[in-house]
Amino acid sequence: MDSKTLGTVVSVIMFVVAALFLGCGALFLLSAFSAQAADPGGRLCIGGVLVIIALAGVAGGIFLVARARMADQKVVIEQKIDLTGDIESKGLTCQQCGAPLDSNSVSITGGAVFVKCPYCGANYQIIEEPKW
């Protein structure tokens, strides 16, 4: 189980626990206002605390989900770099001699594309426009 799956599972558990706390808190608050309540003040306090815990749980769950989404976006960007590099290398020709370049003569380092021409020995970097 990777950290992303773990985060999703933890956030789901937090949402479920928060829902339980919210339900119990709502019951306590409702009973505090009913005529038969023996200790309305105490029930109001317990209900309030339960609702606050529930809201904290929901906030924590949302935070975890948002963090998981950000991790997803990062992965997508990394894939885009690989993809553009792949496409570039297939239709690429040497800027100096015009020879077709295969993937062996093109390397990607830190998102930048480096070309080493096997025909004329040219060695240069292709400046890529950001695509995101």
Ligand SMILES: [Zn+2]
């Ligand atoms: Zn060349």
